[in-house]
Amino acid sequence: MPITKPKKIPVTILTGYLGAGKTTLLNRILTEKHKQKIAVIVNEYGEVGIDNQLVVNADEEIIEMNNGCICCTVRGDLIRILRTLVFSMEEGKVEFDRIVIETTGLADPAPVAQTFFMDEKLSGIFDLDSIVTVVDSKHITKHLDSHDEAQEQIAFADMIILNKSDLLSNAEITALEKRLIHINPAAKRMNAHYCQINLRSILGIYSFDVNRKLEIDPHFLEDHHHHHHDDQVTSVAFKEERPLDLEKVEKWMGYLVQEKGEDLLRYKGILHIDKMDQRIVFQGLHMLFSGSPDRKWRSSEKRLSELVFIGKNLDKEQLQQQFNNCIAE
Incomplete structure:
Protein backbone atom coordinates (compact mmCIF):
# COMPACT_ATOMS: atom_id res chain seq x y z
CA MET A 1 0.00 0.00 0.00
CA PRO A 2 1.60 3.31 -1.03
CA ILE A 3 2.32 5.91 1.64
CA THR A 4 0.15 9.01 1.25
CA LYS A 5 2.17 12.18 1.26
CA PRO A 6 1.07 14.87 3.70
CA LYS A 7 -0.93 17.70 2.19
CA LYS A 8 1.57 20.27 3.41
CA ILE A 9 5.36 20.26 3.40
CA PRO A 10 6.66 19.62 6.94
CA VAL A 11 9.18 22.03 8.46
CA THR A 12 11.64 21.25 11.27
CA ILE A 13 13.32 24.14 13.09
CA LEU A 14 16.77 23.25 14.42
CA THR A 15 18.21 25.38 17.21
CA GLY A 16 20.82 25.14 19.94
CA TYR A 17 23.58 27.12 21.58
CA LEU A 18 27.04 27.59 20.06
CA GLY A 19 29.05 24.39 19.93
CA ALA A 20 26.09 22.13 20.61
CA GLY A 21 26.52 20.12 17.41
CA LYS A 22 23.98 21.63 14.99
CA THR A 23 26.55 21.73 12.18
CA THR A 24 27.34 18.04 12.72
CA LEU A 25 23.65 17.20 12.49
CA LEU A 26 23.17 19.36 9.40
CA ASN A 27 26.08 17.68 7.67
CA ARG A 28 24.48 14.33 8.39
CA ILE A 29 21.17 15.46 6.93
CA LEU A 30 22.83 16.81 3.79
CA THR A 31 25.10 13.80 3.16
CA GLU A 32 23.29 10.76 4.53
CA LYS A 33 21.45 8.42 2.13
CA HIS A 34 18.05 8.88 3.77
CA LYS A 35 16.06 8.68 0.49
CA GLN A 36 14.38 12.00 1.26
CA LYS A 37 14.70 15.27 -0.60
CA ILE A 38 15.23 17.79 2.17
CA ALA A 39 15.69 21.52 1.77
CA VAL A 40 18.05 22.72 4.47
CA ILE A 41 17.98 26.46 5.10
CA VAL A 42 20.99 27.91 6.92
CA ASN A 43 21.85 31.47 7.89
CA GLU A 44 25.20 31.48 6.14
CA TYR A 45 26.31 28.73 3.81
CA GLY A 46 29.93 28.96 4.99
CA GLU A 47 28.96 27.81 8.47
CA VAL A 48 27.76 24.42 7.28
CA GLY A 49 31.17 23.19 6.18
CA ILE A 50 30.03 20.90 3.37
CA ASP A 51 32.83 19.35 1.30
CA ASN A 52 33.22 21.12 -2.05
CA GLN A 53 32.71 17.97 -4.12
CA LEU A 54 29.16 17.66 -2.76
CA VAL A 55 28.12 21.05 -4.11
CA VAL A 56 26.71 21.26 -7.61
CA ASN A 57 26.82 25.04 -7.81
CA ALA A 58 28.04 26.97 -4.78
CA ASP A 59 27.45 30.41 -6.32
CA GLU A 60 23.67 30.25 -6.29
CA GLU A 61 21.35 30.84 -3.37
CA ILE A 62 19.73 27.40 -3.80
CA ILE A 63 22.37 24.67 -3.93
CA GLU A 64 21.63 21.12 -5.02
CA MET A 65 23.40 18.28 -3.22
CA ASN A 66 24.42 14.91 -4.64
CA ASN A 67 22.01 13.02 -2.36
CA GLY A 68 18.97 14.89 -3.65
CA CYS A 69 18.91 17.48 -0.88
CA ILE A 70 19.17 21.18 -1.51
CA CYS A 71 20.91 23.74 0.67
CA CYS A 72 19.68 27.33 0.87
CA THR A 73 21.27 30.41 2.35
CA VAL A 74 19.44 33.16 4.20
CA ARG A 75 21.20 36.43 3.53
CA GLY A 76 18.12 38.47 4.27
CA ASP A 77 14.50 37.65 4.82
CA LEU A 78 13.39 34.10 5.63
CA ILE A 79 10.01 34.66 3.97
CA ARG A 80 11.78 35.65 0.76
CA ILE A 81 13.90 32.49 0.59
CA LEU A 82 10.86 30.33 1.39
CA ARG A 83 8.88 31.97 -1.39
CA THR A 84 11.85 31.51 -3.71
CA LEU A 85 11.84 27.81 -2.84
CA VAL A 86 8.11 27.54 -3.48
CA PHE A 87 8.44 29.34 -6.83
CA SER A 88 11.33 27.10 -7.86
CA MET A 89 9.29 24.05 -6.87
CA GLU A 90 6.25 25.22 -8.80
CA GLU A 91 8.45 25.89 -11.84
CA GLY A 92 9.86 22.38 -11.59
CA LYS A 93 13.39 23.61 -10.90
CA VAL A 94 13.72 21.91 -7.50
CA GLU A 95 11.90 19.18 -5.62
CA PHE A 96 11.83 18.49 -1.90
CA ASP A 97 9.80 16.56 0.64
CA ARG A 98 10.50 18.62 3.74
CA ILE A 99 12.44 21.63 5.08
CA VAL A 100 14.95 21.91 7.93
CA ILE A 101 15.77 25.44 9.14
CA GLU A 102 18.89 26.03 11.26
CA THR A 103 18.62 29.15 13.40
CA THR A 104 22.28 30.05 13.93
CA GLY A 105 22.47 33.65 15.07
CA LEU A 106 18.86 33.71 16.24
CA ALA A 107 18.66 33.47 20.02
CA ASP A 108 14.90 33.02 19.88
CA PRO A 109 13.33 30.43 17.50
CA ALA A 110 9.89 32.03 17.93
CA PRO A 111 10.14 34.45 14.97
CA VAL A 112 11.01 31.55 12.68
CA ALA A 113 8.08 29.47 13.95
CA GLN A 114 5.71 32.42 13.69
CA THR A 115 6.60 32.84 10.02
CA PHE A 116 4.50 29.77 9.20
CA PHE A 117 1.43 31.21 10.89
CA MET A 118 1.68 34.91 10.07
CA ASP A 119 2.23 34.58 6.31
CA GLU A 120 -0.97 33.33 4.70
CA LYS A 121 0.66 31.90 1.58
CA LEU A 122 3.33 30.03 3.51
CA SER A 123 0.89 28.70 6.11
CA GLY A 124 -1.11 27.13 3.29
CA ILE A 125 1.95 25.31 1.94
CA PHE A 126 4.01 24.39 5.01
CA ASP A 127 3.23 22.53 8.23
CA LEU A 128 5.44 23.16 11.28
CA ASP A 129 6.64 19.69 12.32
CA SER A 130 8.83 20.28 15.39
CA ILE A 131 11.36 22.54 17.06
CA VAL A 132 14.48 20.47 17.77
CA THR A 133 17.11 21.82 20.18
CA VAL A 134 20.63 20.35 20.20
CA VAL A 135 22.33 20.60 23.60
CA ASP A 136 26.03 20.40 24.46
CA SER A 137 25.55 18.14 27.48
CA LYS A 138 29.04 18.83 28.83
CA HIS A 139 28.69 22.63 28.90
CA ILE A 140 24.94 23.33 28.87
CA THR A 141 24.76 23.84 32.64
CA LYS A 142 27.25 26.72 32.38
CA HIS A 143 25.32 28.16 29.44
CA LEU A 144 22.01 27.94 31.31
CA ASP A 145 23.57 29.75 34.26
CA SER A 146 24.88 32.65 32.20
CA HIS A 147 22.90 32.93 28.94
CA ASP A 148 19.16 33.53 28.68
CA GLU A 149 19.34 32.44 25.03
CA ALA A 150 20.23 28.89 26.06
CA GLN A 151 17.22 28.77 28.38
CA GLU A 152 14.90 30.07 25.65
CA GLN A 153 16.11 27.45 23.18
CA ILE A 154 15.27 24.73 25.72
CA ALA A 155 11.91 26.38 26.40
CA PHE A 156 10.84 26.31 22.75
CA ALA A 157 11.92 22.71 22.12
CA ASP A 158 9.61 19.87 21.22
CA MET A 159 12.60 17.52 21.08
CA ILE A 160 15.90 17.97 22.95
CA ILE A 161 19.00 16.12 21.72
CA LEU A 162 21.46 15.70 24.59
CA ASN A 163 24.57 15.62 22.43
CA LYS A 164 27.99 14.64 23.88
CA SER A 165 26.13 12.79 26.65
CA ASP A 166 28.94 10.21 26.67
CA LEU A 167 31.10 12.81 28.44
CA LEU A 168 28.80 12.82 31.49
CA SER A 169 28.38 10.33 34.30
CA ASN A 170 24.96 8.79 34.93
CA ALA A 171 24.52 11.07 37.94
CA GLU A 172 25.36 14.15 35.86
CA ILE A 173 22.91 13.13 33.14
CA THR A 174 20.17 12.61 35.71
CA ALA A 175 20.81 16.05 37.23
CA LEU A 176 20.82 17.68 33.79
CA GLU A 177 17.56 16.00 32.78
CA LYS A 178 15.91 17.21 35.99
CA ARG A 179 16.91 20.77 35.18
CA LEU A 180 15.67 20.53 31.60
CA ILE A 181 12.35 19.14 32.86
CA HIS A 182 12.15 22.11 35.21
CA ILE A 183 12.39 24.43 32.21
CA ASN A 184 10.35 22.41 29.71
CA PRO A 185 8.46 19.33 30.95
CA ALA A 186 6.64 18.78 27.65
CA ALA A 187 9.70 18.22 25.44
CA LYS A 188 10.97 14.75 24.68
CA ARG A 189 14.67 14.04 25.19
CA MET A 190 17.21 11.71 23.63
CA ASN A 191 20.95 11.13 24.21
CA ALA A 192 23.43 11.26 21.35
CA HIS A 193 27.14 11.08 20.52
CA TYR A 194 28.29 13.22 17.56
CA CYS A 195 24.56 13.61 16.79
CA GLN A 196 24.46 10.00 15.62
CA ILE A 197 20.71 9.58 15.70
CA ASN A 198 18.10 8.05 13.46
CA LEU A 199 16.76 11.02 11.49
CA ARG A 200 13.27 9.54 11.80
CA SER A 201 13.41 10.42 15.49
CA ILE A 202 13.41 14.14 14.67
CA LEU A 203 11.79 14.37 11.23
CA GLY A 204 8.10 13.71 10.75
CA ILE A 205 7.29 13.48 14.47
CA TYR A 206 4.79 16.38 14.40
CA SER A 207 5.31 17.23 18.05
CA PHE A 208 4.62 20.92 17.44
CA ASP A 209 1.12 20.11 16.24
CA VAL A 210 -0.73 19.44 19.48
CA ASN A 211 -3.61 17.68 17.70
CA ARG A 212 -1.31 15.12 16.09
CA LYS A 213 0.95 14.85 19.12
CA LEU A 214 -1.95 13.98 21.41
CA GLU A 215 -2.95 11.13 19.12
CA ILE A 216 0.46 9.58 19.77
CA ASP A 217 0.81 10.58 23.41
CA PRO A 218 -2.58 11.54 24.94
CA HIS A 219 -0.97 12.57 28.22
CA PHE A 220 2.04 14.48 26.99
CA LEU A 221 2.64 16.03 30.40
Whole structure:
Protein backbone atom coordinates (compact mmCIF):
# COMPACT_ATOMS: atom_id res chain seq x y z
CA MET A 1 0.00 0.00 0.00
CA PRO A 2 1.60 3.31 -1.03
CA ILE A 3 2.32 5.91 1.64
CA THR A 4 0.15 9.01 1.25
CA LYS A 5 2.17 12.18 1.26
CA PRO A 6 1.07 14.87 3.70
CA LYS A 7 -0.93 17.70 2.19
CA LYS A 8 1.57 20.27 3.41
CA ILE A 9 5.36 20.26 3.40
CA PRO A 10 6.66 19.62 6.94
CA VAL A 11 9.18 22.03 8.46
CA THR A 12 11.64 21.25 11.27
CA ILE A 13 13.32 24.14 13.09
CA LEU A 14 16.77 23.25 14.42
CA THR A 15 18.21 25.38 17.21
CA GLY A 16 20.82 25.14 19.94
CA TYR A 17 23.58 27.12 21.58
CA LEU A 18 27.04 27.59 20.06
CA GLY A 19 29.05 24.39 19.93
CA ALA A 20 26.09 22.13 20.61
CA GLY A 21 26.52 20.12 17.41
CA LYS A 22 23.98 21.63 14.99
CA THR A 23 26.55 21.73 12.18
CA THR A 24 27.34 18.04 12.72
CA LEU A 25 23.65 17.20 12.49
CA LEU A 26 23.17 19.36 9.40
CA ASN A 27 26.08 17.68 7.67
CA ARG A 28 24.48 14.33 8.39
CA ILE A 29 21.17 15.46 6.93
CA LEU A 30 22.83 16.81 3.79
CA THR A 31 25.10 13.80 3.16
CA GLU A 32 23.29 10.76 4.53
CA LYS A 33 21.45 8.42 2.13
CA HIS A 34 18.05 8.88 3.77
CA LYS A 35 16.06 8.68 0.49
CA GLN A 36 14.38 12.00 1.26
CA LYS A 37 14.70 15.27 -0.60
CA ILE A 38 15.23 17.79 2.17
CA ALA A 39 15.69 21.52 1.77
CA VAL A 40 18.05 22.72 4.47
CA ILE A 41 17.98 26.46 5.10
CA VAL A 42 20.99 27.91 6.92
CA ASN A 43 21.85 31.47 7.89
CA GLU A 44 25.20 31.48 6.14
CA TYR A 45 26.31 28.73 3.81
CA GLY A 46 29.93 28.96 4.99
CA GLU A 47 28.96 27.81 8.47
CA VAL A 48 27.76 24.42 7.28
CA GLY A 49 31.17 23.19 6.18
CA ILE A 50 30.03 20.90 3.37
CA ASP A 51 32.83 19.35 1.30
CA ASN A 52 33.22 21.12 -2.05
CA GLN A 53 32.71 17.97 -4.12
CA LEU A 54 29.16 17.66 -2.76
CA VAL A 55 28.12 21.05 -4.11
CA VAL A 56 26.71 21.26 -7.61
CA ASN A 57 26.82 25.04 -7.81
CA ALA A 58 28.04 26.97 -4.78
CA ASP A 59 27.45 30.41 -6.32
CA GLU A 60 23.67 30.25 -6.29
CA GLU A 61 21.35 30.84 -3.37
CA ILE A 62 19.73 27.40 -3.80
CA ILE A 63 22.37 24.67 -3.93
CA GLU A 64 21.63 21.12 -5.02
CA MET A 65 23.40 18.28 -3.22
CA ASN A 66 24.42 14.91 -4.64
CA ASN A 67 22.01 13.02 -2.36
CA GLY A 68 18.97 14.89 -3.65
CA CYS A 69 18.91 17.48 -0.88
CA ILE A 70 19.17 21.18 -1.51
CA CYS A 71 20.91 23.74 0.67
CA CYS A 72 19.68 27.33 0.87
CA THR A 73 21.27 30.41 2.35
CA VAL A 74 19.44 33.16 4.20
CA ARG A 75 21.20 36.43 3.53
CA GLY A 76 18.12 38.47 4.27
CA ASP A 77 14.50 37.65 4.82
CA LEU A 78 13.39 34.10 5.63
CA ILE A 79 10.01 34.66 3.97
CA ARG A 80 11.78 35.65 0.76
CA ILE A 81 13.90 32.49 0.59
CA LEU A 82 10.86 30.33 1.39
CA ARG A 83 8.88 31.97 -1.39
CA THR A 84 11.85 31.51 -3.71
CA LEU A 85 11.84 27.81 -2.84
CA VAL A 86 8.11 27.54 -3.48
CA PHE A 87 8.44 29.34 -6.83
CA SER A 88 11.33 27.10 -7.86
CA MET A 89 9.29 24.05 -6.87
CA GLU A 90 6.25 25.22 -8.80
CA GLU A 91 8.45 25.89 -11.84
CA GLY A 92 9.86 22.38 -11.59
CA LYS A 93 13.39 23.61 -10.90
CA VAL A 94 13.72 21.91 -7.50
CA GLU A 95 11.90 19.18 -5.62
CA PHE A 96 11.83 18.49 -1.90
CA ASP A 97 9.80 16.56 0.64
CA ARG A 98 10.50 18.62 3.74
CA ILE A 99 12.44 21.63 5.08
CA VAL A 100 14.95 21.91 7.93
CA ILE A 101 15.77 25.44 9.14
CA GLU A 102 18.89 26.03 11.26
CA THR A 103 18.62 29.15 13.40
CA THR A 104 22.28 30.05 13.93
CA GLY A 105 22.47 33.65 15.07
CA LEU A 106 18.86 33.71 16.24
CA ALA A 107 18.66 33.47 20.02
CA ASP A 108 14.90 33.02 19.88
CA PRO A 109 13.33 30.43 17.50
CA ALA A 110 9.89 32.03 17.93
CA PRO A 111 10.14 34.45 14.97
CA VAL A 112 11.01 31.55 12.68
CA ALA A 113 8.08 29.47 13.95
CA GLN A 114 5.71 32.42 13.69
CA THR A 115 6.60 32.84 10.02
CA PHE A 116 4.50 29.77 9.20
CA PHE A 117 1.43 31.21 10.89
CA MET A 118 1.68 34.91 10.07
CA ASP A 119 2.23 34.58 6.31
CA GLU A 120 -0.97 33.33 4.70
CA LYS A 121 0.66 31.90 1.58
CA LEU A 122 3.33 30.03 3.51
CA SER A 123 0.89 28.70 6.11
CA GLY A 124 -1.11 27.13 3.29
CA ILE A 125 1.95 25.31 1.94
CA PHE A 126 4.01 24.39 5.01
CA ASP A 127 3.23 22.53 8.23
CA LEU A 128 5.44 23.16 11.28
CA ASP A 129 6.64 19.69 12.32
CA SER A 130 8.83 20.28 15.39
CA ILE A 131 11.36 22.54 17.06
CA VAL A 132 14.48 20.47 17.77
CA THR A 133 17.11 21.82 20.18
CA VAL A 134 20.63 20.35 20.20
CA VAL A 135 22.33 20.60 23.60
CA ASP A 136 26.03 20.40 24.46
CA SER A 137 25.55 18.14 27.48
CA LYS A 138 29.04 18.83 28.83
CA HIS A 139 28.69 22.63 28.90
CA ILE A 140 24.94 23.33 28.87
CA THR A 141 24.76 23.84 32.64
CA LYS A 142 27.25 26.72 32.38
CA HIS A 143 25.32 28.16 29.44
CA LEU A 144 22.01 27.94 31.31
CA ASP A 145 23.57 29.75 34.26
CA SER A 146 24.88 32.65 32.20
CA HIS A 147 22.90 32.93 28.94
CA ASP A 148 19.16 33.53 28.68
CA GLU A 149 19.34 32.44 25.03
CA ALA A 150 20.23 28.89 26.06
CA GLN A 151 17.22 28.77 28.38
CA GLU A 152 14.90 30.07 25.65
CA GLN A 153 16.11 27.45 23.18
CA ILE A 154 15.27 24.73 25.72
CA ALA A 155 11.91 26.38 26.40
CA PHE A 156 10.84 26.31 22.75
CA ALA A 157 11.92 22.71 22.12
CA ASP A 158 9.61 19.87 21.22
CA MET A 159 12.60 17.52 21.08
CA ILE A 160 15.90 17.97 22.95
CA ILE A 161 19.00 16.12 21.72
CA LEU A 162 21.46 15.70 24.59
CA ASN A 163 24.57 15.62 22.43
CA LYS A 164 27.99 14.64 23.88
CA SER A 165 26.13 12.79 26.65
CA ASP A 166 28.94 10.21 26.67
CA LEU A 167 31.10 12.81 28.44
CA LEU A 168 28.80 12.82 31.49
CA SER A 169 28.38 10.33 34.30
CA ASN A 170 24.96 8.79 34.93
CA ALA A 171 24.52 11.07 37.94
CA GLU A 172 25.36 14.15 35.86
CA ILE A 173 22.91 13.13 33.14
CA THR A 174 20.17 12.61 35.71
CA ALA A 175 20.81 16.05 37.23
CA LEU A 176 20.82 17.68 33.79
CA GLU A 177 17.56 16.00 32.78
CA LYS A 178 15.91 17.21 35.99
CA ARG A 179 16.91 20.77 35.18
CA LEU A 180 15.67 20.53 31.60
CA ILE A 181 12.35 19.14 32.86
CA HIS A 182 12.15 22.11 35.21
CA ILE A 183 12.39 24.43 32.21
CA ASN A 184 10.35 22.41 29.71
CA PRO A 185 8.46 19.33 30.95
CA ALA A 186 6.64 18.78 27.65
CA ALA A 187 9.70 18.22 25.44
CA LYS A 188 10.97 14.75 24.68
CA ARG A 189 14.67 14.04 25.19
CA MET A 190 17.21 11.71 23.63
CA ASN A 191 20.95 11.13 24.21
CA ALA A 192 23.43 11.26 21.35
CA HIS A 193 27.14 11.08 20.52
CA TYR A 194 28.29 13.22 17.56
CA CYS A 195 24.56 13.61 16.79
CA GLN A 196 24.46 10.00 15.62
CA ILE A 197 20.71 9.58 15.70
CA ASN A 198 18.10 8.05 13.46
CA LEU A 199 16.76 11.02 11.49
CA ARG A 200 13.27 9.54 11.80
CA SER A 201 13.41 10.42 15.49
CA ILE A 202 13.41 14.14 14.67
CA LEU A 203 11.79 14.37 11.23
CA GLY A 204 8.10 13.71 10.75
CA ILE A 205 7.29 13.48 14.47
CA TYR A 206 4.79 16.38 14.40
CA SER A 207 5.31 17.23 18.05
CA PHE A 208 4.62 20.92 17.44
CA ASP A 209 1.12 20.11 16.24
CA VAL A 210 -0.73 19.44 19.48
CA ASN A 211 -3.61 17.68 17.70
CA ARG A 212 -1.31 15.12 16.09
CA LYS A 213 0.95 14.85 19.12
CA LEU A 214 -1.95 13.98 21.41
CA GLU A 215 -2.95 11.13 19.12
CA ILE A 216 0.46 9.58 19.77
CA ASP A 217 0.81 10.58 23.41
CA PRO A 218 -2.58 11.54 24.94
CA HIS A 219 -0.97 12.57 28.22
CA PHE A 220 2.04 14.48 26.99
CA LEU A 221 2.64 16.03 30.40
CA GLU A 222 4.32 13.49 32.59
CA ASP A 223 4.18 14.04 36.32
CA HIS A 224 7.24 15.99 37.35
CA HIS A 225 8.58 17.85 40.33
CA HIS A 226 9.96 21.36 40.27
CA HIS A 227 13.56 21.73 41.33
CA HIS A 228 14.98 24.97 42.64
CA HIS A 229 17.24 26.72 40.18
CA ASP A 230 17.89 30.33 39.31
CA ASP A 231 16.72 29.85 35.73
CA GLN A 232 14.80 32.81 34.38
CA VAL A 233 12.76 30.46 32.19
CA THR A 234 10.53 28.03 34.08
CA SER A 235 7.40 25.98 33.48
CA VAL A 236 4.06 25.66 35.19
CA ALA A 237 1.77 22.70 34.48
CA PHE A 238 -1.81 21.96 35.47
CA LYS A 239 -4.03 18.88 35.41
CA GLU A 240 -7.72 18.95 36.24
CA GLU A 241 -10.43 16.30 35.93
CA ARG A 242 -13.32 18.69 36.59
CA PRO A 243 -14.73 20.28 33.40
CA LEU A 244 -13.86 23.87 32.53
CA ASP A 245 -16.14 26.74 31.56
CA LEU A 246 -15.34 27.64 27.93
CA GLU A 247 -16.26 31.31 28.24
CA LYS A 248 -14.05 31.73 31.28
CA VAL A 249 -11.18 29.93 29.57
CA GLU A 250 -11.44 32.21 26.53
CA LYS A 251 -11.36 35.33 28.71
CA TRP A 252 -8.38 33.99 30.63
CA MET A 253 -6.43 33.14 27.48
CA GLY A 254 -7.23 36.55 26.01
CA TYR A 255 -5.89 38.21 29.13
CA LEU A 256 -2.73 36.10 29.18
CA VAL A 257 -1.93 36.77 25.52
CA GLN A 258 -2.42 40.52 25.87
CA GLU A 259 -0.83 41.06 29.27
CA LYS A 260 1.75 38.27 29.53
CA GLY A 261 2.36 37.33 25.90
CA GLU A 262 5.96 38.52 25.74
CA ASP A 263 6.86 36.43 28.78
CA LEU A 264 4.99 33.32 27.57
CA LEU A 265 7.48 31.53 25.33
CA ARG A 266 5.49 28.35 24.69
CA TYR A 267 2.15 27.16 25.99
CA LYS A 268 0.03 24.23 24.94
CA GLY A 269 -2.63 21.92 26.23
CA ILE A 270 -5.81 19.90 25.93
CA LEU A 271 -9.01 21.03 27.64
CA HIS A 272 -12.01 19.17 29.01
CA ILE A 273 -14.87 21.63 28.52
CA ASP A 274 -18.20 21.36 30.31
CA LYS A 275 -21.02 19.92 28.16
CA MET A 276 -18.72 19.32 25.19
CA ASP A 277 -17.98 15.87 23.79
CA GLN A 278 -14.95 17.16 21.87
CA ARG A 279 -11.51 17.90 23.22
CA ILE A 280 -10.24 21.47 22.83
CA VAL A 281 -6.54 21.75 21.95
CA PHE A 282 -4.48 24.92 22.00
CA GLN A 283 -0.93 26.15 21.61
CA GLY A 284 0.85 29.44 21.52
CA LEU A 285 4.13 31.26 20.92
CA HIS A 286 4.34 34.58 22.72
CA MET A 287 1.23 36.50 21.57
CA LEU A 288 0.40 34.10 18.75
CA PHE A 289 -2.35 31.79 20.01
CA SER A 290 -4.52 29.16 18.35
CA GLY A 291 -7.15 26.80 19.74
CA SER A 292 -9.79 24.61 18.17
CA PRO A 293 -12.09 21.63 18.81
CA ASP A 294 -10.49 18.26 18.21
CA ARG A 295 -11.98 14.77 18.00
CA LYS A 296 -14.55 13.46 20.46
CA TRP A 297 -13.41 12.02 23.76
CA ARG A 298 -13.24 8.24 23.60
CA SER A 299 -15.35 6.27 26.03
CA SER A 300 -12.23 4.46 27.23
CA GLU A 301 -10.23 7.59 28.13
CA LYS A 302 -10.42 9.85 31.13
CA ARG A 303 -11.58 13.37 30.36
CA LEU A 304 -8.77 15.50 31.66
CA SER A 305 -7.47 19.04 31.09
CA GLU A 306 -3.68 19.30 30.77
CA LEU A 307 -1.86 22.59 30.29
CA VAL A 308 1.75 23.71 30.36
CA PHE A 309 3.09 27.26 30.32
CA ILE A 310 6.79 27.86 29.66
CA GLY A 311 8.13 31.35 30.06
CA LYS A 312 9.75 34.07 32.13
CA ASN A 313 8.52 35.61 35.36
CA LEU A 314 5.73 33.05 35.74
CA ASP A 315 3.74 33.45 38.95
CA LYS A 316 2.61 29.89 39.64
CA GLU A 317 0.18 30.81 42.43
CA GLN A 318 -1.46 33.50 40.31
CA LEU A 319 -1.76 31.20 37.30
CA GLN A 320 -3.17 28.44 39.53
CA GLN A 321 -5.82 30.79 40.89
CA GLN A 322 -6.75 32.00 37.40
CA PHE A 323 -6.98 28.42 36.19
CA ASN A 324 -9.14 27.42 39.16
CA ASN A 325 -11.50 30.27 38.29
CA CYS A 326 -12.13 28.56 34.93
CA ILE A 327 -13.55 25.38 36.51
CA ALA A 328 -17.24 25.07 35.67
CA GLU A 329 -19.65 25.56 38.56
